Amino acid sequence: MDELTTHLSFYAVLVMMLLGAFLIGYFFGSRSKKVLVVKTEQVPVPLSPATQTPTESSEVRTTRNPSGRIEIDELSSPGPIRALKTRERSGSLSSDAKSLIVEDKLDFSTMGRGDVNKKDDLQKIVGIGPFVEEKLNEIGIYNYSQLANMTEEDTNGVTQLIEFFPGRIQRDDWVGQAAVLGAEKKKKK
Numbered sequence: 001m002d003e004l005t006t007h008l009s010f011y012a013v014l015v016m017m018l019l020g021a022f023l024i025g026y027f028f029g030s031r032s033k034k035v036l037v038v039k040t041e042q043v044p045v046p047l048s049p050a051t052q053t054p055t056e057s058s059e060v061r062t063t064r065n066p067s068g069r070i071e072i073d074e075l076s077s078p079g080p081i082r083a084l085k086t087r088e089r090s091g092s093l094s095s096d097a098k099s100l101i102v103e104d105k106l107d108f109s110t111m112g113r114g115d116v117n118k119k120d121d122l123q124k125i126v127g128i129g130p131f132v133e134e135k136l137n138e139i140g141i142y143n144y145s146q147l148a149n150m151t152e153e154d155t156n157g158v159t160q161l162i163e164f165f166p167g168r169i170q171r172d173d174w175v176g177q178a179a180v181l182g183a184e185k186k187k188k189k
Contacts, residue, residue, distance in 0.1 A: 102139045105157030111149045114142030122147070124181055127172035135162040144185065147178035 119142035122133045139161050141147065150158065155169050169175075 102161060105161055106139070106154050107151065108140070110151060111141075111146045111154055112143075114140055114146050116142060118143070120144045120181070120185070125172070125174055125177045127168060127174065132162060132164065135164075144178040144182035147174050148182050150175055 116137075119137070122128050122136060122141075122144075123130060125147070128136070136142075136158070139158070141158070155175070158164070159166055159169055
């Protein structure tokens with residue numbers, strides 16, 4: 001019997017502590033939920049008929065939502081800023097993200113733009129196999145002339161973009177090999 005009262009008193013204290021924690025959280029939590037939503041509306045600016053410039057009486061009106069509630073239709077309408085999709089479901093970079101990164105890393109004004117329909121067999125260059133050729137094609141490199149016109153910065157950018165061994169492009173002399181193969185291709189024409 002003595003053991004039963006010990007257990008009951010323990011559970012009673014535990015219930016009282018939990019009830020106290022709940023009440024404290026409930027009352028202090030309800031105080032911080034007051035949200036004030038400020039909705040701004042752009043008022044059309046009246047134009048002066050003579051100059052077609054905004055008049056001095058143009059203004060922006062601000063209205064306040066007195067209830068402190070956020071309406072669902074305000075949240076569901078798309079805003080002016082949209083996120084860029086950077087990853088596909090598989091975890092690979094999306095085509096939009098790749099194109100932004102490629103344009104940032106490579107200078108196509110010096111390299112030139114490649115033509116998919118007239119692409120060269122890049123596997124003739126020592127150090128480029130089918131996998132590396134596919135990666136080069138993904139970033140927009142299709143021709144010998146593009147590889148021959150690469151600068152040092154472009155070489156470093158290509159190394160990062162195709163995730164290749166650093167310094168390997170320089171060691172294998174892709175630029176020199178591409179220049180020779182491009183010259184041979186012009187002679188055959």
